[in-house]
Amino acid sequence: MKKTKIIIGLVIIVLLIALIVAGVIIIKTNKSKEINENNSIITNNEETKESNENIDNKKGTTSKNIAVVYFSATGTTKEIAEYIKEEANCDIYEIVPKQKYTSSDLNYGDNNTRATKEQRDKNARPEIKEKIDVSNYDTIFLGYPIWWGDVPKIILTFIDNTNLDGKTIIPFCTSGSSGISQSENTLKQYKGSVNWLSGKRFSSSSRKDEIKNWIDSLNIINNSQENEEEKVNDEGEMNSMNEFIIEVNNKELVVKVEDNSSSKALIEKLKQGNVTINARDYSNFEKVGELGFSLPTNDTQITTKPGDVILYQGNNICLYYGTNSWNFTKLGEVTNVNQEELKNILGDGNVTMTLKSK
Numbered sequence: 001m002k003k004t005k006i007i008i009g010l011v012i013i014v015l016l017i018a019l020i021v022a023g024v025i026i027i028k029t030n031k032s033k034e035i036n037e038n039n040s041i042i043t044n045n046e047e048t049k050e051s052n053e054n055i056d057n058k059k060g061t062t063s064k065n066i067a068v069v070y071f072s073a074t075g076t077t078k079e080i081a082e083y084i085k086e087e088a089n090c091d092i093y094e095i096v097p098k099q100k101y102t103s104s105d106l107n108y109g110d111n112n113t114r115a116t117k118e119q120r121d122k123n124a125r126p127e128i129k130e131k132i133d134v135s136n137y138d139t140i141f142l143g144y145p146i147w148w149g150d151v152p153k154i155i156l157t158f159i160d161n162t163n164l165d166g167k168t169i170i171p172f173c174t175s176g177s178s179g180i181s182q183s184e185n186t187l188k189q190y191k192g193s194v195n196w197l198s199g200k201r202f203s204s205s206s207r208k209d210e211i212k213n214w215i216d217s218l219n220i221i222n223n224s225q226e227n228e229e230e231k232v233n234d235e236g237e238m239n240s241m242n243e244f245i246i247e248v249n250n251k252e253l254v255v256k257v258e259d260n261s262s263s264k265a266l267i268e269k270l271k272q273g274n275v276t277i278n279a280r281d282y283s284n285f286e287k288v289g290e291l292g293f294s295l296p297t298n299d300t301q302i303t304t305k306p307g308d309v310i311l312y313q314g315n316n317i318c319l320y321y322g323t324n325s326w327n328f329t330k331l332g333e334v335t336n337v338n339q340e341e342l343k344n345i346l347g348d349g350n351v352t353m354t355l356k357s358k
Helices: 002-060 076-088 114-120 153-160 181-187 208-218 220-242 261-271 339-346
Strands: 066-070 091-094 139-145 168-174 200-202 243-248 251-257 275-282 286-290 300-303 308-312 316-320 325-334 351-357
Touching (some): 066 076, 076 139, 076 208, 153 181, 168 181, 200 208, 243 261, 243 325, 251 261, 316 325
Parallel strands (some): 066 091, 168 200
Antiparallel strands (some): 243 351, 275 286, 308 316
């Protein structure tokens, strides 16, 4: 009896040990699974982030002043247009007819079809569903299928209702056998000042490398980027001609200049170096100090307002934080702070003002 109890006790202990071991294994397995799942989530998040960054980088390099505008009734021209968009990395717009063309509308063998009637009517202008705004683009790829040997009349609707003056237009077309020449001649009848470049015909079997080689031969991508850089440089140069800085008490005040010989002479002077003025407070409405040189005057009777920068007697600069009426030459006005901010920056008493080119 005693031996039986011992055996039963041993069995119970073995069973308990087995249960404990099984529990440990399950816990470790779940923990390992959780770690793997977390690692998978982290990896997926990193891949998603990287993918999004790649998308953002691609968006950031879009040719901003180039666009593809196309009309496609069967999808062939659309495919070529999307290839061009991809290669030029630019925006794309589809000319969508208000009344969609059906396959029966495009039946060449029937003289009574919609497209046949339109192509034979020189005044036909099929209505476009939504107006396309291309005012922000300098160069436009204009695509279309060849219909009855010529450009579809809906393309003329687009041209007649769009200001294309000063833009470069590059036609491209799709067709089974017809060339692009006749459609180019039709397009060039547009009376605006458009720079028409020679276009190209593609077939439904045209490959991407053919499109790439054509776009490369035009050299418009590099020219587009250069024009954008020139535009930025021109704007920067224009700003430097129209503005200067007054630094006072570690704050920079942006001054937009007047269009007169006095301000132009000051801008030229500041290009040679900064000008420091020890200015005193006068009558609780201005800070005034000597320039150390003379500028041409354009005096008129004016009432100043806070922020006005005034030339007094040809060789004194006055920065007003109040009002005063006198015979002055206005050089410009502070644009980046209001009256209260200006008064706080200038403070009480004398100040040192440094005039700098922007």
